[in-house]
């Protein structure tokens with residue numbers, strides 16, 4: 107049995123590890139386009155900031171660790187074409203020669219690539235690139251290019267185009283590096299994955315840390331700045347019909363990702379949401395003996411059905427399912443809730459489930475109530491307020507979503523996980539108060555903050571019914 111995984115990041119490596127774990131005689135080959143298998147690209151901002159002191163420390167496992175599990179790594183090797191009927195994979199080796207390898211089962215984990223928005227000067231003839239200080243950020247190669255600009259050109263300032271979670275993490279990282287950061291976001295508020303009320307709190311934190319934030323501002327053109335300007339690069343943008351211009355020494359374009367599906371699509375795989383590879387819960391593509399997982403595939407959302415939700419947590423789970431099923435297993439990916447958290451300087455924002463507008467669009471009758479509570483008893487030093495937004499269904503009382511914002515030491519991540527577990531198990535908002543959660547004054551309250559948020563929602567529902 108020869109299993110071949112294409113892609114050496116979260117999905118491909120998870121699949122390979124699971125297969126080797128279940129069957130130590132399985133012949134598992136992982137084909138990786140670059141030389142950085144199993145690197146935590148989620149950690150890139152913390153290497154750029156200097157908190158992670160060497161890029162090698164971003165490896166979840168070293169090449170030696172991976173090989174010790176018994177898998178074969180084919181690094182700097184690109185999969186070019188899948189011959190589905192012949193169960194063969196066409197490769198290009200590091201030195202450029204072609205090679206054909208046979209497989210019994212194939213797992214595609216080609217992931218995602220950065221979206222390149224239509225900005226003059228980013229693509230096409232005369233485009234500016236990493237050597238000019240204009241960057242995207244997804245791979246270790248992109249990271250090295252950013253670090254080269256930082257180390258060789260000593261930039262004093264940066265413009266970040268995009269204020270999603272990667273853009274925010276990079277605003278934090280580049281500020282830590284001493285760069286003056288301007289952040290452009292075309293939407294009305296930063297971090298559109300949470301409601302604008304929490305996005306405004308995120309924006310306030312950015313401003314407090316010295317980041318200049320321009321929302322409702324769409325970048326149109328990147329060019330070289332004229333001599334004597336305050337930076338080497340100029341970004342022209344449009345806001346409310348007017349043109350604004352900013353200059354900086356480094357420009358980072360982080361406006362999301364799209365699934366990398368060329369290989370799968372050319373082999374005949376069906377595509378679904380946002381052009382991602384269609385898979386069933388067993389991660390089967392529908393092509394004989396071909397599975398797929400991670401950022402290149404559609405994601406089953408437990409409340410919404412098919413979506414595209416590229417996240418490292420999901421890629422790990424889907425990869426594990428694909429690895430097991432490639433060996434003939436019957437594992438299912440049971441679905442995501444889009445649970446995520448991001449640290450922005452001294453604060454953190456998190457969400458799980460649905461925001462109000464998503465719940466309404468999905469046919470629920472949502473009510474969202476914002477409230478606040480302390481992370482632990484206020485009389486014990488160092489307590490922080492947590493702002494919560496609880497979304498529940500008025501008809502059934504079911505918890506549909508939760509969003510949290512608060513200090514980075516207020517356990518925002520673990521608190522959102524309470525809500526994620528509750529939604530996963532179809533709990534009502536009211537039932538959250540029944541959960542037996544821990545308490546000691548320096549670390550919590552007799553009513554955990556999330557339970558207080560749930561009670562605020564309940565009170566509002568009761569008063570609306572009166």
Ligand SMILES: Cc1cc2nc3c(=O)[nH]c(=O)nc-3n(C[C@H](O)[C@H](O)[C@H](O)COP(=O)(O)OP(=O)(O)OC[C@H]3O[C@@H](n4cnc5c(N)ncnc54)[C@H](O)[C@@H]3O)c2cc1C
Nearest residue numbers: 113114115116117139148185216217218400401417418419
């Ligand atoms: C800066 C940053 C921060 C992030 N932070 C978080 C976070 O905090 N939490 C979270 O959940 N997620 C986070 N993510 C998202 C997370 O990293 C991705 O969801 C995850 O890496 C997806 O894994 P993947 O294996 O599906 O794809 P990718 O990581 O995109 O990897 C694809 C792999 O396929 C290889 N490949 C592609 N084409 C070929 C080919 N033809 N032949 C051979 N190999 C090929 C690539 O070299 C790579 O190894 C972050 C992403 C970035 C960029």
